[in-house]
Amino acid sequence: MGIYEELKARGLIAQVTDEEEIRELLNNGKAVFYIGFDPTADSLHVGHFMALCLMKRLQMAGNKPIALIGGGTGMIGDPSGRSDLRQMMTTETICHNCDAFKKQMERFIEFGEGKAMMVNNADWLMKLNYVDMLREVGCCFSVNNMLRAECYKQRMEKGLSFLEFNYMIMQSYDFYHMFQAFGCNMQFGGDDQWSNMLGGTDLIRRKLGKDAYAMTITLLMNAEGKKMGKTASGAVWLDPNKTSPFDFYQYWRNVGDADVLKCIRMLTFLPLEEIDAMDKWEGSQLNRAKEILAYELTKLVHGEDEAEKAQETARALFSGTGDAENMPATVLSEDRFENGKIGVLNLLTACGLCASNGEARRLVQQGGVMVSDKKAEVTDVYDREDFSGEGVVIKKGKKIFHRAQI
């Protein structure tokens, strides 16, 4: 089975421009492909992780990846899948984010001579001259067609600025540029990028009369049709400082039954046969599958040690035995105490478990808080000494554990 077939079997491929050609290129290690990453935050998240895995898989099959950081396109902002104008980012934030991305990616992909490349499209996009640019590529784009593109459709109702309208042209230009500069013959991206990517293959065909290919990766959706990798408080980050390995583990440990196998197939590197065997699992047996999923992903992102720790901690906490060293912890600062004492409500907000005192109060009143295995009351007060040594374990709801120490 070639790599293309494997990707397909894993359900990673959404759309392709020319299946035969792409299969041929990928299976024979002849593809020089790129995936773009927009520096919209200072850390990569789960969505990017899929792309990184894909890069890794293809690299292992002998193809050459180019990771493109959108330092230039970030100046514009991609309107795809957005219902409103993206907030414009300052040049400084973009640079900062680019650096952060670079560091994270190096953990997954091997860069260097003859291996993967990392480039920043600011290097060529920022130099472009408006009129030259229009004359060079502007003539190749049909506004009529662009307006028909899926990525703009929803924005036709809400309003779309000219700035954002140009995003597709910028992205197309990237491909065109890299096709010539690095022999890049293929582009991958999320399925929401399809129209932007076609813009690139089209431009190459028109300008150079050559063929280039594009393929999109299935977006990771749950059974309800929502994007996965998001929580109420935002994305699930790969940066351990933004999403702790334990929380990361728990996110996957808690996916719905209907989604486990899909996630394992798409995100892990487990052999397909092994996954197919799991397909038959059902009911509470799926809990085992969820553990595997969570462990494997944590291992990939944070390393084996962290995965081990997270798993042990989770098992200990949920089985109610053993103590759990690796749960998220907060060190209480002195000024949180008043005369050497602290009330539950303050404790909860100090640990970031509640956003406000009022929220903490409600939570406690509804019986959602346990401190050291005892149900908390609003009037509870703790001594400073209680937090020395191992500290105190706070349980919010059924699944959130937190340790408070001094």
Added chain:
RNA sequence: GGGGGAAUUCCAGAGCGGUCAAAUGGGGCAGACUGUAAAUCUGUUGUCUACGACUUCGAUGGUUCGAAUCCAUCUUCCCCCA
């Protein structure tokens, strides 16, 4: 450039000048049930020194005993015509 409309709490979306911290739905959080799943049911969802007080309804001024609701200016967005 001309004409019309809209801005409400996380989102969507109600809201007579007093009874509005603001209907309803979604989402979130918690409780029950469970398998750390889903579905379902219940409670809750501005802040605080909490049976009371304080700050909110795009921004700034104004009318009024009183304004999310009326007036003016500004900002942003949408629609129609050019």
